[in-house]
Amino acid sequence: MTQRRLRGRSTHAHVAGEGCAIAKGAPSRTKGQVYTHEGPQDFVTPSALTEAEIAQTIADFADAARNAVEAGFDGVELHGANGYLIHQYNDIDETDRADLEATYTALVGALAPLGLAHLHQMESPEVRDLVVRLRKAWPGTFILNPFSGMEPTGPDALDLIGDGTADLIAYGGLFLANPDLPARLAAGSPSNTPCNAGARHSAGTRTDQGFAGGSALLKEYEHPDG
Numbered sequence: 001m002t003q004r005r006l007r008g009r010s011t012h013a014h015v016a017g018e019g020c021a022i023a024k025g026a027p028s029r030t031k032g033q034v035y036t037h038e039g040p041q042d043f044v045t046p047s048a049l050t051e052a053e054i055a056q057t058i059a060d061f062a063d064a065a066r067n068a069v070e071a072g073f074d075g076v077e078l079h080g081a082n083g084y085l086i087h088q089y090n091d092i093d094e095t096d097r098a099d100l101e102a103t104y105t106a107l108v109g110a111l112a113p114l115g116l117a118h119l120h121q122m123e124s125p126e127v128r129d130l131v132v133r134l135r136k137a138w139p140g141t142f143i144l145n146p147f148s149g150m151e152p153t154g155p156d157a158l159d160l161i162g163d164g165t166a167d168l169i170a171y172g173g174l175f176l177a178n179p180d181l182p183a184r185l186a187a188g189s190p191s192n193t194p195c196n197a198g199a200r201h202s203a204g205t206r207t208d209q210g211f212a213g214g215s216a217l218l219k220e221y222e223h224p225d226g
């Protein structure tokens with residue numbers, strides 16, 4: 001699988017070039033900062049997408065997906081979270097619980113008949129009951145990245161497969177320090193702790209240290225060819 005995403009207004013010219021920041025409707029700057037090669041920078045004011053640009057963006061996503069499949073990927077996941085462009089079009093007031101429930105219920109209902117390979121849900125705090133309802137409404141494979149606060153998702157999350165909450169669990173931070181994470185989970189072995197785990201991703205996780213610091217548990221992972 002590969003993932004396609006457009007960060008929308010959550011980007012900066014230092015990351016993606018001038019004019020890269022685009023948004024739905026009246027342009028407004030996202031609060032906070034984005035991590036760039038020149039260090040953290042404030043988000044910029046995006047330009048509002050026109051009708052023609054929306055149509056072009058949809059066509060671009062389709063092209064990108066076709067190119068990925070042509071290049072040999074089995075599937076493509078569209079990133080619809082983290083305030084990126086697709087997420088912005090979900091039109092949710094995240095502070096309004098009823099709106100959150102209604103929007104995601106409608107979204108999953110609309111996606112369900114499309115025969116997609118999977119739905120990958122990234123859980124916010126205190127919405128497990130909604131996640132369980134969405135899982136029940138989804139006819140296919142349901143991947144969950146459970147909310148785990150400032151700690152990376154750990155081995156205990158596998159219980160959520162056992163109790164039917166999800167078909168698969170997505171691991172992020174733990175993979176950075178454990179290149180052989182599936183083998184460790186299968187063996188019930190302890191894991192290396194990702195360095196700087198609290199900083200999470202674009203805000204400064206050191207992927208280089210994460211990988212370098214994570215020694216493999218099993219011999220075949222150290223020498224896969226022999």
Ligand SMILES: Cc1cc2nc3c(=O)[nH]c(=O)nc-3n(C[C@H](O)[C@H](O)[C@H](O)COP(=O)(O)O)c2cc1C
Pocket residue numbers: 003079122145148151152153170171172173174176200201202205207
């Ligand atoms: C270095 C890093 C890069 C990430 N990049 C992406 C990404 O490109 N797309 C995505 O959907 N999530 C991305 N994530 C988020 C993870 O998929 C996951 O949702 C998040 O790390 C929380 O899960 P965890 O508790 O297992 O770390 C990234 C996380 C890290 C640590």
